[in-house]
Amino acid sequence: MPDQEFIEQKSATECLTSMIEDCKKLFRIPEDFMSKCSLSYMEAAEPASLSLLGVDSDYEAHVQSCIQGLVKVRKLLISTFGDCLFPRPESS
Numbered sequence: 001m002p003d004q005e006f007i008e009q010k011s012a013t014e015c016l017t018s019m020i021e022d023c024k025k026l027f028r029i030p031e032d033f034m035s036k037c038s039l040s041y042m043e044a045a046e047p048a049s050l051s052l053l054g055v056d057s058d059y060e061a062h063v064q065s066c067i068q069g070l071v072k073v074r075k076l077l078i079s080t081f082g083d084c085l086f087p088r089p090e091s092s
Contacts, residue, residue, distance in 0.1 A: 055062045
C-alpha cells in the first residue's frame with residue numbers, strides 16, 4: 001500500500017510540475033488569432049471622446065464621479081473582505 005501512495009504522490013508532483021512549466025502557454029494569445037484581429041495597435045490605443053462615452057458634463061465632474069465610484073467599491077470590498085485586500089501601511 002505505501003508503494004501505491006508513493007506512485008500517486010509522484011504522479012501528482014509530476015502533474016503540478018508540468019502545469020507550472022506550461023502556465024505561460026495557457027495565457028498566450030495565438031498569433032493566428034491576433035492576425036485576424038481588425039484593430040491595429042494605434043487604432044486600439046486611441047482614447048474615446050467624452051461625448052462618445054455619454055458624458056454630458058465637463059471633464060472634471062466626470063473624473064470626480066469616477067473617483068467617487070472607486071471609493072465606494074473600495075469601501076464595499078473592505079467591508080466584505082476586510083483589510084486582507086488592501087492592507088493598511090504600517091506607521092513608523
